[in-house]
Amino acid sequence: xxxxxxxxxxxxxxxxxxxxxxxxxxxxxxxxxxxxxxxxxxxxxxxxxxxxxxxxxxxxxxxxxxxxxxxxxxxxxxxxxxxxxxxxxxxxxxxxxxxxxxxxxxxxxxxxxxxxxxxxxxxxxxxxxxxxxxxxxxxxxxxxxxxxxxxxxxxxxxxxxxxxxxxxxxxxxxxxxxxxxxxxxxxxxxxxxxxxxxxxxxxxxxxxxxxxxxxxxxxxxxxxxxxxxxxxxxxxxxxxxxxxxxxxxxxxxxxxxxxxxxxxxxxxxxxxxxxxxxxxxxxxxxxxxxxxxxxxxxxxx
Numbered sequence: 001x002x003x004x005x006x007x008x009x010x011x012x013x014x015x016x017x018x019x020x021x022x023x024x025x026x027x028x029x030x031x032x033x034x035x036x037x038x039x040x041x042x043x044x045x046x047x048x049x050x051x052x053x054x055x056x057x058x059x060x061x062x063x064x065x066x067x068x069x070x071x072x073x074x075x076x077x078x079x080x081x082x083x084x085x086x087x088x089x090x091x092x093x094x095x096x097x098x099x100x101x102x103x104x105x106x107x108x109x110x111x112x113x114x115x116x117x118x119x120x121x122x123x124x125x126x127x128x129x130x131x132x133x134x135x136x137x138x139x140x141x142x143x144x145x146x147x148x149x150x151x152x153x154x155x156x157x158x159x160x161x162x163x164x165x166x167x168x169x170x171x172x173x174x175x176x177x178x179x180x181x182x183x184x185x186x187x188x189x190x191x192x193x194x195x196x197x198x199x200x201x202x203x204x205x206x207x208x209x210x211x212x213x214x215x216x217x218x219x220x221x222x223x224x225x226x227x228x229x230x231x232x233x234x235x236x237x238x239x240x241x242x243x244x245x246x247x248x249x250x251x252x253x254x255x256x257x258x259x260x261x262x263x264x265x266x267x268x269x270x271x272x273x274x275x276x277x278x279x280x281x282x283x284x285x286x287x288x289x290x291x292x293x294x295x296x297x298x299x300x301x
Contacts, residue, residue, distance in 0.1 A: 003030050038063045039116040041109060047122040050097040051202070058119055060087045064111050072105035075121050091121045100128050100153055127201030128153045138211045142185040148178045148207060152200040162194035165209055186211045189295050217247035218297035219254055224289065227275075235275040240268070240289060243301070249293040259288040 003017065017028040039062040046056035060066065060082060067081045068089060076092045097103055102125050109117040132149035150156065155173040160166065160180075168179040178196070186192055196207040222243050227235050241251040251271075258266040258273065263281040267274045273289065292298045 005030075036063075037111055037114075037116065039066055039109060039111055041117045041119055043119065044117075045120040045122065046091065047102075047124060048091065048093050050093075050124050050126045052093055052096040054093045054123070056091045056121060058089050058091075060089050060109065061085075062087075062111070066109055066111050066116075068107055068109050070105045070107045070121070072103075074103075074123070075105035075107070077107055091119075093123050096126070097123045098126050101125050125153060127203045129156060129198065129200035129203040129205055131198060131205055131207060133207065134205075135208045135210070136180065138180065138182050138209065140186040140212045140214050142183065143181060144211070145179055145181040146209075148180065148196075150176050150178060150198065154201045156198055156200035158196055158198045160194050160196050160209075162192075164192070164211070165194040165196075167196070180209055182211050185214070187214055189213050189216050216293070216295040216297055219244050219246040219249065219291045219293045219299045221289065221291045221299045221301040224301055229277070235277070238273040238275075239271065240273055240291070241271045243289075244291045244299075246291075246293045248295065253294060255292045257290045257292070259290075261285050261287060 001019075003015075015030045017030060019026045019028065039060070042059040046058060048054040048056045060068075062082065063084050065081070065083050068077045069080065070077050070091075074094050076094050078090050078092065079087065082089075091105075091107065102122050104120050104122045107119045107121055108115050109119070128151070130151040136146050136148065138144040138146055150158075152174060155171065157171045158167055158178055159170060164182060164184045166181050166183050168181070169176065178198075180196070191213050192211050194209045194211075196209060198205050198207070222245075224238060224240075224243050229235060240256050241254070244251050244254050246254060254271065256268045256271055256273070258268060262285075263278045263283065264285050264287065265276040265278075266287060267276075275287070288300050290298055290300045
């Protein structure tokens with residue numbers, strides 16, 4: 001017995017053939033397979049960035065209507081069905097991947113409930129960036145240095161906003177160490193700061209670097225010889241610059257002042273002190289001279 005079917009342009013179909021002989025009969029079920037199905041997806045794996053709303057696409061070519069579904073709610077499919085022809089399908093991350101690991105969804109393409117193709121959609125891990133410190137200090141001297149440890153799962157770059165601070169490396173990937181070096185000494189008596197900006201993908205972090213101030217040495221005043229007069233004699237003028245030393249401030253730039261006296265008038269001009277006694281004065285007076293340098297440090301004699 002031969003069964004001949006017309007062409008099937010759709011899904012699988014069946015027919016029942018009943019064969020009878022007298023009171024005997026036999027039922028035969030004949031199934032005709034579905035038409036030749038063709039469904040092709042341009043790629044079996046695609047990836048999207050970690051941020052919410054990032055997308056990836058494939059091109060679907062089929063000779064029949066198809067449907068698509070994702071096994072993860074975080075991956076939407078649009079369109080999720082199509083007809084014969086060529087269709088671009090977009091996979092969208094519906095939320096951000098905040099973890100340090102890639103995650104994936106499987107999208108199934110089916111025709112009449114039969115799976116014909118699957119696509120793995122990977123959402124990349126979030127960019128991670130960790131620094132060992134957010135603030136760091138350097139000594140005032142030239143070539144003072146310190147280190148910052150960097151941990152990241154992607155390529156990163158670092159830059160200083162001040163020329164006096166150099167970095168041993170500006171770009172690398174993964175974990176690493178940045179060595180910060182002061183290429184000049186800080187000669188000021190106040191601290192100075194620089195900011196290092198480290199960028200890893202979408203993550204940016206900053207480090208404040210402070211270089212310590214130079215140490216100011218206070219002026220040192222040596223003993224000024226005592227003077228005595230009698231009658232109408234006058235006190236000798238005193239060149240105070242001869243009695244002071246200072247590492248940072250020249251002697252002629254030291255500012256002088258003197259303690260008050262009830263019987264003596266002290267005048268200091270250009271570091272020359274003149275002392276004038278009151279009329280008919282006799283006795284002993286002690287005068288203190290105070291030297292002050294450019295940074296405000298003082299010494300007294």
